[in-house]
C-alpha cells in the first residue's frame with residue numbers, strides 16, 4: 001500500500017495549483033487551477049492534463065480563486081465525473097467566476113483567431129467555453145467547515161477556515177492505514193492562508209499533528225509591518241488624498257472578489273467620514289459587481305464600526321456593467337476612482353483605462369495585490385518606463401503606487417507561525433505556491449526552528465513523491481515533465497522580446513537626429529543579418 005503525490009501545478013510558481021494523490025483506493029485532486037503569468041506557463045492550460053481526467057475519482061477544492069479552480073471545467077469536459085467537494089461560499093463564488101473565466105477565454109481566443117486568420121495561421125479553440133463552465137457546476141457538492149466527509153473508500157477530509165476568501169479552506173486529509181504503524185496517514189493542504197486582521201475574514205484555523213503539511217509560500221519572503229483595520233484605512237486615505245491632489249483619476253486594478261469589496265468598504269467609509277474628498281467610485285467589472293452582490297448578502301465584518309451592507313449600498317458607488325458604460329468613464333477627467341479587473345492588469349477593462357491614462361502624470365495607479373512575474377502589473381510595480389498594451393507602446397508617466405495592506409495572503413512570519421502551529425509534523429513540509437525568492441524566504445523561517453532542514457521540500461512542476469515511506473521519496477520523473485524546470489521559473493522569451501522592443505524604441509527616440517537614428521537601425525540590422 002502506498003500514497004503518492006504528484007505536483008501538477010503551483011510548484012515554484014504561484015498559479016495552477018493542483019496536487020494529485022494516488023492510493024489503492026483511487027485518485028484525488030486537491031485543486032485544479034489555471035496557470036497565469038508568463039506565456040510559457042499559460043500554454044500549459046491548453047495542453048492535456050498530466051493524468052487522465054476520467055481516472056480522477058474526486059476533487060477537493062480549497063477556494064474559488066481561478067488559480068485554484070480555473071481548470072475544473074476542462075477537467076469535467078475531458079471526462080472527470082466524480083464530485084468536487086467545496087464549501088458553500090466557494091460554490092456560490094465559483095457559480096459565476098468559472099462561467100466568467102470561460103467567457104474571457106472565448107473572447108480572448110476570438111481575438112487571437114482574427115489575428116491568426118490574417119497571418120494564415122490555424123485556428124485555436126478556447127481552454128473551455130462559458131457553457132462548459134456552467135456544465136461543470138453540477139459536479140460540486142457542499143461541505144461544512146470542521147466536519148469529516150468521506151471522499152473515497154478509506155479516505156476522508158475535513159475543511160478548516162483559511163481566512164483568505166469567502167469560503168476558503170485548508171483541507172485535512174486522512175488515508176486510513178497508510179501511516180506509521182497502520183495509523184492513518186495525515187496530510188494538511190493549506191490552500192491560501194489569509195493574513196491576521198483581515199476585514200471580512202476571521203484568522204486562519206487548522207488542527208495539529210500531521211505526517212505532511214503542504215503550505216503555500218506566496219509572501220514567504222515578505223515581512224509586513226503589523227496592521228490594524230484603522231491603520232489600513234489611514235494608509236488608503238493617504239493614497240487617495242495624494243491621487244486627488246494630482247487632479248487625475250485613481251485607477252485600481254481590481255482583484256474582483258473580496259479585496260475589491262474590502263477596498264470599497266474602506267473607501268466609502270473614508271468618504272462618508274470626510275477623511276477624503278468624495279468622488280464617484282466606478283466599479284467597472286461585471287465580475288466584481290456580481291461578487292459585491294454576494295458580499296452584500298453574506299459578508300460580515302470583523303470590525304464593529306463597519307457595516308458592510310450599508311457601505312456597499314452607498315450612492316458614491318457606481319456599477320458599470322456594459323461596455324458602453326465603461327467607455328463613458330473614459331471621457332471623465334479630474335479626480336475619480338476606477339476599479340476594474342484584472343488585478344495583475346493581464347486582461348479585462350483595466351487595460352483600456354491604463355491605455356487611456358498611463359502616459360498622463362495626473363493619473364495614479366494603485367496596485368493592491370500580488371503581481372506575478374511576467375504580468376503587466378509586475379512591470380509597472382518594477383518601475384517600467386514604458387509598457388506594451390495590445391501591441392502599442394505606452395509611456396508610463398502616471399504615479400505608480402502600491403499598497404500591500406489589503407493582501408489576501410499571510411506574510412512570511414504569519415505563514416511560519418501557521419506552519420509551527422501545526423506541529424508535530426512527522427515527515428515533511430512541502431513548500432508550494434510561491435516563486436523561488438518566496439520559497440527561500442519561508443524555508444529560512446521554518447528550517448531548524450520548526451522542522452529539520454532535511455524535512456523541507458520545494459518540489460518542481462510534475463515532481464512525484466512516495467509519501468508512505470518514513471521520509472518522502474522522490475520518484476524519477478525526468479521523462480514526464482511538461483516543462484524543463486528553468487522554463488517554469490524564468491521570465492520567458494516573450495517578456496525578453498517586449499523589453500527589447502521597448503529598449504530599441506527608447507534608444508532611437510533618444511538619438512540626437514534622424515542620421516543618428518539611421519545609424520542605430522543599420523547596426524541592429526547588421527547584427528540580425530550576421531546571426532542568420
Ligand SMILES: [Zn+2]
Nearest residue numbers: 063065164192
Ligand atoms: Zn487564493
